[in-house]
Amino acid sequence: MNKLGTTMQDGNYAQRWRLSIGAVERDTGLSKDTLRVWEKRYGFPQPERDKFGERVYPQEQVEKLRLLKRLIDRGHRPGKLVSRSVTELLQLVDPQPARAIASGAATPTQPFAAFNTQDVAEIKQQLRDRLASEGLRDFVLQTVVDLHQQMSDAWMRGQLALYEERLYTEALLSTLQGGLGAIPLQNRTPRVLLGTFPNESRTLGLTMMECLLASEGASCLSLGAQAPVVDMMLAARAQQADIVALYFSATYPITQALEGLGALREQLPESAQVWIGSSNPAIMRRAPADVVALPRFDMIPEAVASWRQSQSVGAFSTH
Numbered sequence: 001m002n003k004l005g006t007t008m009q010d011g012n013y014a015q016r017w018r019l020s021i022g023a024v025e026r027d028t029g030l031s032k033d034t035l036r037v038w039e040k041r042y043g044f045p046q047p048e049r050d051k052f053g054e055r056v057y058p059q060e061q062v063e064k065l066r067l068l069k070r071l072i073d074r075g076h077r078p079g080k081l082v083s084r085s086v087t088e089l090l091q092l093v094d095p096q097p098a099r100a101i102a103s104g105a106a107t108p109t110q111p112f113a114a115f116n117t118q119d120v121a122e123i124k125q126q127l128r129d130r131l132a133s134e135g136l137r138d139f140v141l142q143t144v145v146d147l148h149q150q151m152s153d154a155w156m157r158g159q160l161a162l163y164e165e166r167l168y169t170e171a172l173l174s175t176l177q178g179g180l181g182a183i184p185l186q187n188r189t190p191r192v193l194l195g196t197f198p199n200e201s202r203t204l205g206l207t208m209m210e211c212l213l214a215s216e217g218a219s220c221l222s223l224g225a226q227a228p229v230v231d232m233m234l235a236a237r238a239q240q241a242d243i244v245a246l247y248f249s250a251t252y253p254i255t256q257a258l259e260g261l262g263a264l265r266e267q268l269p270e271s272a273q274v275w276i277g278s279s280n281p282a283i284m285r286r287a288p289a290d291v292v293a294l295p296r297f298d299m300i301p302e303a304v305a306s307w308r309q310s311q312s313v314g315a316f317s318t319h
Contacts, residue, residue, distance in 0.1 A: 018048065018056040026199070028065045029251030029280075035065075042082040060086075067093060069251060073282040112147065112168060120167050127175040136179040137215040137301070140208050144172060145297050148204060152250055152279050169204050176207045180214060188217045190242035190307055192275075195223035195232055197246065197260045205247035208297055209277055213245070216304040229260050233267040241272055243307070248278035257283045261291055275303065 021032050039045055045065060047055035057065075067089040068081055081089065112123055131139045151168055154160040160168075192213050196206055203225050210220050221239055223232065236244050244264065248257050257278075265274055265288060275292045277300075278284055284293045294300055 017059040018050075019059070019062055020050075021047070021055045021057070024057050024062055024065065026201075027062060027251065028069050029253055030065055030069055031253060038078065038082060042079070044082050064089065066251075073250070073254075073280055112150075120171055123168075124171045124174065127171060128178065131175055131179050136176075136183065136211055139179065140176070140211050140215075141298050144176065144208055147172065148208065148279075169202070172204055173207055176211050180207075180211055183214050186214075186217055186219055188219055189311070190304065191219045191221070191240060192243045192245050193221050193223065193232065193236050193239060193241040194245045195227035196225045196248070197252075197257065198226050198228060199256065200248060200252050201225050202249040203247075205249060205277055205279070206245075209245055209247055209300060212297060212300040213304065216301050218243075218304060229263050229267070232264060236268055236272055243273045243275055244268065245275045245277075248276065248280055248283050250279040252278070252280060252283070254280070254282050254286065258286060258288070261288055265290055273307070 019027065021035060024030070024035060025032050035045060035047075039047065045057055045061045047057050047061075050056045064086055067086065068078065071081055071089065071092055072078055076092070081092075084092075127143070130143050134142060147168075151160065151165060192210075194206055194210050194213075196203065206222070206225075210222055214220050221235070221241070223235060227235075232244060235241070246261075257280075261274065261276070268274065273292055274290070275294055276283070276287060277294045277297065281295070284295045287293045292303065294303060
């Protein structure tokens, strides 16, 4: 069986690909300024130069930068991390798998290994079969949540090539969109407007949120990826949205997320809530107090039920 996958130990892959500083910023969530400061202060990363004299970063450095970003989001200081090897960083990210991999006792778990195939068409068919047997809500909470976490872990460890991440994500997205299309159109509350902020192109987490909200009977309207904050505000007002829901991937810049949330909250009617999901714990921890943070997808059904209860109590108290 021909397995997709290229690890950090694959030197040929690392030498074959180099990313521009802008691509590294999008890939890792580390700003260009941070990359330049680290280069000067710590001697890492050590970019090469292309024929135009611009910085380009070998893939093995980008993979280490992903690990650094994840650990910094957990509260580690960059000055104590940058000089460490990839093996040491992996130990900090996930001690048990790192020890097993280093000793040769185990190999990294690849996303979709449970399907026992690397054929994307076959994976899509098996995903559709699971959706049909589990129903949309359980499919998201059981199958997709697990695969989403596996992809995130493999991506941050450099065990997943960019094309693989895109292929797997598209397989999941197409299956989820099919599940959404099978749900009858509803005009129930809450009315939820969904989207991601500028520079957030990953939409799998957002689509998972939409599926769970729709499964709970919410009326969902999606602006999709990279919606300007002003557009979200205007759409929320025009559509009389009760909730604006956003999702941030693990690499989304924390400062940009927090500034956008603050600006959005200021422009929305007081009655409209802002809900966020993210695989970045720092964003969830530091979210404004008037934003509803949902760090786990299984919290969404309960959040919908709580919102409806609060509305019914409010309506009762006015009479």
